[in-house]
Amino acid sequence: MNYRSLADMNATIIGNLHRLPGDIDLVVGIPRSGLLAANLLSLVTNIPLTDLDSLIDGRIYASGRTKRTARLDRGLGDLRRILVLDDSIGSGKSMLEARQKVAAASLEAEIIFAAVYGVETSHPEADFIFEKVPHPRMFQWNFMHHVMLEKACVDIDGVLCLDPTEQENDDGETYRRFLAEAIPLHTTSRRLGWLVTSRLEKYRDLTEAWLARQGIEYGQLVMLDLPSKVERQRLGAHGSFKADFYRKSDALLFIESEDRQAQTIAQLSGKPVLSVETHEIHVPGALSSGAVRRKVQNLPAGLKRRAMAQGGLGNLTRSVVGESGLQTLKRLIRSKG
Numbered sequence: 001m002n003y004r005s006l007a008d009m010n011a012t013i014i015g016n017l018h019r020l021p022g023d024i025d026l027v028v029g030i031p032r033s034g035l036l037a038a039n040l041l042s043l044v045t046n047i048p049l050t051d052l053d054s055l056i057d058g059r060i061y062a063s064g065r066t067k068r069t070a071r072l073d074r075g076l077g078d079l080r081r082i083l084v085l086d087d088s089i090g091s092g093k094s095m096l097e098a099r100q101k102v103a104a105a106s107l108e109a110e111i112i113f114a115a116v117y118g119v120e121t122s123h124p125e126a127d128f129i130f131e132k133v134p135h136p137r138m139f140q141w142n143f144m145h146h147v148m149l150e151k152a153c154v155d156i157d158g159v160l161c162l163d164p165t166e167q168e169n170d171d172g173e174t175y176r177r178f179l180a181e182a183i184p185l186h187t188t189s190r191r192l193g194w195l196v197t198s199r200l201e202k203y204r205d206l207t208e209a210w211l212a213r214q215g216i217e218y219g220q221l222v223m224l225d226l227p228s229k230v231e232r233q234r235l236g237a238h239g240s241f242k243a244d245f246y247r248k249s250d251a252l253l254f255i256e257s258e259d260r261q262a263q264t265i266a267q268l269s270g271k272p273v274l275s276v277e278t279h280e281i282h283v284p285g286a287l288s289s290g291a292v293r294r295k296v297q298n299l300p301a302g303l304k305r306r307a308m309a310q311g312g313l314g315n316l317t318r319s320v321v322g323e324s325g326l327q328t329l330k331r332l333i334r335s336k337g
Helices: 006-019 033-045 052-057 093-105 140-145 147-151 173-181 201-213 229-235 238-248 259-269 289-298 301-306 312-335
Strands: 002-004 026-029 049-051 081-089 110-118 128-132 137-139 152-154 192-200 218-224 253-256 273-275 280-282
Touching: 002 006, 002 140, 006 033, 006 110, 006 128, 006 140, 026 033, 026 052, 033 049, 033 081, 033 140, 049 052, 052 081, 052 093, 081 093, 081 137, 093 110, 137 140, 147 152, 147 192, 147 253, 152 238, 173 201, 192 201, 192 229, 192 238, 201 218, 238 253, 238 259, 253 259, 259 273, 259 280
Parallel strands: 002 137, 026 049, 026 081, 081 110, 110 128, 152 192, 152 253, 192 218, 253 273
Antiparallel strands: 273 280
């Protein structure tokens, strides 16, 4: 599973600014996710921003006062080069539709079409693709609406709802009230394969009732069959319980709220686990993007630059962090210039 977080997207955009023409007058986001990418690029470059339909209608978003310049006050008729940006391109259907809308508007400006992520390094509908991210892939900004959820194990507390506080987690009436009134966190439009939680089996009725009220569909609810919170803590069964079920199941991904548990589940199950706490995927036997990032921060500046070479040092780096780690390292170095 190739996963990209919001931080990854921002780093990729910054790392590819040098590839774009330096005289872009307007950034246009393709709704909806393209607006996120366009906003990031607009803010870092101080270029005016709008969405695709507003572009067709001749409207540009108003700008705030913090970094206001004469450039931000130009009208649509003054623009000579426009960048239309999407977060990703796969089949190219969305980009093709964007091209058709722009062509029908008969704008005088030069239009450049780009995507932050692509299944390949190039696509006939895009002039620029910043980074190749092949399938299967998942992004932080839509991970709870991905088709993969139908083959995933999903934690409840910290993913579907807020975690209980220490006061609420008393294994008594206060906890029962929490279960009945838990505040939703990440909503989903998909049927979830398995809900795997360290909640105790004795709270199944309250948990099922809450899930029904939230309209959350799932295949199976797997709960920890122990008599009390004290016994659960004594056994330290959180991660091992989840890992054991995940390992034996047909699930392809586990979505876990706590990073430490995510690492444990990945290690014990031998399968990938997405940590919602850090928004990185832990893969058994491989460094996470966070671990690679920490290694990058500890490297001397000169070594960072030379690590991009394909010679001996590149091979040495690959032996330290692995192939996926090396690619992450290169991406981070590019983003830092």
